[in-house]
Amino acid sequence: MTKNKLLRMDNVGIVVESLDETILFFAELGLKLEGRTRVEGEWAGRVTGLGTQSVEIAMMVTPDGHSRLEISQFLTPPVVSDHRNAPVNALGYLRVMFTVEDIDELLDRLRKIGAELVGEVVQYESSYRLCYIRGPEGLLIGLAEQLGTK
Structure with a gap:
């Protein structure tokens, strides 16, 4: 019997309060809005285990077209937990990492729209900042x- 193989990672999901603000932020980071829609009804709740739900989602894609970020704003049922401000060593899904061309230039742009640096920019050997x-x-x-790589 042949073992089923993994084909790819499809996306990472993030739940937010303001879909519009989050789309603008990730667009400034360099992702492109691929689509935006409302997903609702009993069928969707069967997938998530939440029952009847209404969620507005935006799918954003990286410039290379290989990775996606699904941003969700739950209209119903209401959000029941919030771990957005948890430190990096908290349990569960916590962050997404992007490779960028010029970290300093990007930080300058993102700070202008409210991003805050956690800790500092560090260099790992001669490989990464x-x-x-x-x-x-x-x-x-x-x-x-x-x-x-430049």
Whole structure:
């Protein structure tokens, strides 16, 4: 019997209060809005286990077209938990990491729309410069600049 193989990672999901603000932030980061829609009804709740639900979602894609970020704003049922401001060592899904071309230039742009640096930008050996930022609603986002590729 042949073992089923994984084909790809489809997307990472993030739940937010303000879909519009979050879309603008990730667009400034470099993602493109691929689509936006409302998903609702009993069928959707069967997938999530939430029962009848109404969720507005936006799918954003990276410039290379390989990775997607699904941003969700739940209209019903109401959000029941909030761990956006948890530190990086908290349990569960916590952050998403992006490789960027120029971390300093991007940080300057993102700070103008409310991003805050967590800690500092550090260099890992001669390979990467790395940092974490807090984006809209306190979302934790990692940035990595690969060195020696320019």
